[in-house]
Amino acid sequence: xxxxxxxxxxxxxxxxxxxxxxxxxxxxxxxxxxxxxxxxxxxxxxxxxxxxxxxxxxxxxxxxxxxxxxxxxxxxxxxxxxxxxxxxxxxxxxxxxxxxxxxxxxxxxxxxxxxxxxxxxxxxxxxxxxxxxxxxxxxxxxxxxxxxxxxxxxxxxxxxxxxxxxxxxxxxxxxxxxxxxxxxxxxxxxxxxxxxxxxxxxxxxxxxxxxxxxxxxxxxxxxxxxxxxxxxxxxxxxxxxxxxxxxxxxxxxxxxxxxxxxxxxxxxxxxxxxxxxxxxxxxxxxxxxxxxxxxxxxxxxxxxxxxxxxxxxxxxxxxxxxxxxxxxxxxxxxxxxxxxxxxxxxxxxxxxxxxxxxxxxxxxxxxxxxxxxxxxxxxxxxxxxx
Amino acid sequence: xxxxxxxxxxxxxxxxxxxxxxxxxxxxxxxxxxxxxxxxxxxxxxxxxxxxxxxxxxxxxxxxxxxxxxxxxxxxxxxxxxxxxxxxxxxxxxxxxxxxxxxxxxxxxxxxxxxxxxxxxxxxxxxxxxxxxxxxxxxxxxxxxxxxxxxxxxxxxxxxxxxxxxxxxxxxxxxxxxxxxxxxxxxxxxxxxxxxxxxxxxxxxxxxxxxxxxxxxxx
Numbered sequence: 001x002x003x004x005x006x007x008x009x010x011x012x013x014x015x016x017x018x019x020x021x022x023x024x025x026x027x028x029x030x031x032x033x034x035x036x037x038x039x040x041x042x043x044x045x046x047x048x049x050x051x052x053x054x055x056x057x058x059x060x061x062x063x064x065x066x067x068x069x070x071x072x073x074x075x076x077x078x079x080x081x082x083x084x085x086x087x088x089x090x091x092x093x094x095x096x097x098x099x100x101x102x103x104x105x106x107x108x109x110x111x112x113x114x115x116x117x118x119x120x121x122x123x124x125x126x127x128x129x130x131x132x133x134x135x136x137x138x139x140x141x142x143x144x145x146x147x148x149x150x151x152x153x154x155x156x157x158x159x160x161x162x163x164x165x166x167x168x169x170x171x172x173x174x175x176x177x178x179x180x181x182x183x184x185x186x187x188x189x190x191x192x193x194x195x196x197x198x199x200x201x202x203x204x205x206x207x208x209x210x211x212x213x214x215x216x217x218x219x220x221x222x223x224x225x226x227x228x229x230x231x232x233x234x235x236x237x238x239x240x241x242x243x244x245x246x247x248x249x250x251x252x253x254x255x256x257x258x259x260x261x262x263x264x265x266x267x268x269x270x271x272x273x274x275x276x277x278x279x280x281x282x283x284x285x286x287x288x289x290x291x292x293x294x295x296x297x298x299x300x301x302x303x304x305x306x307x308x309x310x311x312x313x314x315x316x317x318x319x320x321x322x323x324x325x326x327x328x329x330x331x332x333x334x335x336x337x338x339x340x341x342x343x344x345x346x347x348x349x350x351x352x353x354x355x356x357x358x359x360x361x362x363x364x365x366x367x368x369x370x371x372x373x374x375x376x377x378x379x380x381x382x383x384x385x386x
Numbered sequence: 387x388x389x390x391x392x393x394x395x396x397x398x399x400x401x402x403x404x405x406x407x408x409x410x411x412x413x414x415x416x417x418x419x420x421x422x423x424x425x426x427x428x429x430x431x432x433x434x435x436x437x438x439x440x441x442x443x444x445x446x447x448x449x450x451x452x453x454x455x456x457x458x459x460x461x462x463x464x465x466x467x468x469x470x471x472x473x474x475x476x477x478x479x480x481x482x483x484x485x486x487x488x489x490x491x492x493x494x495x496x497x498x499x500x501x502x503x504x505x506x507x508x509x510x511x512x513x514x515x516x517x518x519x520x521x522x523x524x525x526x527x528x529x530x531x532x533x534x535x536x537x538x539x540x541x542x543x544x545x546x547x548x549x550x551x552x553x554x555x556x557x558x559x560x561x562x563x564x565x566x567x568x569x570x571x572x573x574x575x576x577x578x579x580x581x582x583x584x585x586x587x588x589x590x591x592x593x594x595x596x597x598x599x600x601x602x603x604x605x
Binding site: 005006007010011013018020021060282291293295296297298299300301302303304 | 464466469475481484485494497498499500502503506
């Protein structure tokens with residue numbers, strides 16, 4: 001390494017020994033830096049988890065190139081009321097390979113064996129393509145939806161029933177005069193909806209519920225998706241959005257109409273500042289109690305640049321250990337809460353963001369202490385008792 | 387050749403109420419291998435002169451040269467280098483690093499110079515043997531007495547075989563026997579390594595080791 005001298009290694013060793021020789025201060029600094037680092041990463045992880053749940057219904061249908069909807073449909077839970085002719089108008093747009101309706105409805109249904117009535121989030125899927133039905137089933141298979149009056153329930157719906165009166169295959173769900181039979185259970189799709197979810201063929205959906213939908217479009221090969229989207233808009237006046245655009249619209253809607261982002265940013269910044277202040281206090285105190293030792297090193301010929309490296313090395317050690325601890329903590333947090341209402345998804349980008357945040361915090365906290373060391377006059381050594 | 391030469395030094399300390407002149411037109415010089423002692427009562431300016439000689443305090447008037455180099459004429463970074471190469475200090479307050487073992491403290495100047503750890507510690511062990519504290523090589527400072535710590539500080543000052551050693555009350559924590567051991571080592575360094583010593587003390591026991599005594603009488 002350029003300008004590397006054995007003295008560097010020796011002095012970094014001395015810096016390390018100085019740090020670990022003050023176990024109480026080291027512990028305090030590690031706690032504050034870990035707390036701050038944890039908050040810096042936990043808040044974006046929860047936001048990431050929330051965001052993923054909000055857009056999960058869109059991501060669950062990767063086959064569609066475009067989602068067609070009215071201007072008021074801003075989330076997957078806000079379907080549009082289309083005219084019966086609209087899907088035909090869309091199919092006639094050049095470049096459209098197929099267009100199929102995905103119905104969304106909310107139906108109060110009674111579970112016959114438990115007598116429990118719940119408001120079910122119902123998705124009516126196209127009987128030909130089964131588009132919108134999850135690929136993976138945990139019980140039976142997706143073809144079971146073709147049985148008369150069949151429904152497939154989402155795995156999370158099972159959690160809303162007790163062990164004494166569980167929801168199981170062949171159970172009946174009653175809505176007014178209609179009876180539906182549970183024929184399969186799909187792999188849980190974690191969304192932010194509290195309603196239990198089920199799927200049925202759109203042809204089985206009662207007319208009064210088969211009102212609102214999205215129209216899913218597949219674009220022919222060699223056609224540009226955005227060009228087809230513009231053509232659909234020009235012909236029908238509906239918005240045709242790519243899955244990414246629809247996800248962005250959904251997230252924008254939540255960030256505009258709820259304080260979700262402000263809250264996460266506020267808590268994240270708060271955690272950063274609290275960690276910074278505590279760390280600053282303890283680190284300053286640590287440096288102050290070692291100031292004469294730094295002065296002695298200066299007197300023995302350690303240049304300011306080396307002293308700077310020693311202080312920054314100490315800060316980096318604290319930051320590095322705190323970061324690793326907080327990564328472990330957040331991974332445990334993620335594992336603990338993975339199947340609960342607390343959405344948490346710790347991603348590589350967040351880990352990188354946390355690394356930058358943690359090191360920014362420890363280096364900021366060490367900045368003023370560093371100035372004290374650099375400005376230290378050797379004459380101080382003659383004043384106070386060590 | 388004069389290793390240390392201070393000419394016409396003036397230094398005063400100002401408080402809100404008054405200004406006290408502690409050094410007035412003071413001069414001294416020491417040649418290679420000489421031991422000089424600044425003797426006098428507390429508060430007479432001995433330590434101030436020592437700090438001026440080491441380039442720590444700046445005089446209001448006068449010049450101080452080490453090996454013909456006016457250390458106050460040097461920019462800060464060069465002064466640090468010059469001091470590290472040529473001058474060692476034994477402070478009244480020892481400023482040892484409690485995080486390091488006794489041997490590591492003594493080896494610190496060599497570690498700063500970039501010497502390999504094992505070699506530096508070997509040199510420190512030898513120095514500890516000379517100073518009669520070899521059984522404390524791996525001890526933590528907390529386990530040592532004041533006198534033992536003082537000998538470590540002295541060893542740290544001598545381990546680089548410096549040309550000029552400035553000591554502030556080096557025997558203040560030592561019993562007669564230890565003081566004798568330390569001054570025999572000082573004498574040995576002065577003779578064999580041409581080291582020059584300027585020592586602040588009011589310890590009359592060691593006066594006979596001095597080649598030159600500079601007396602301070604101001605109360």
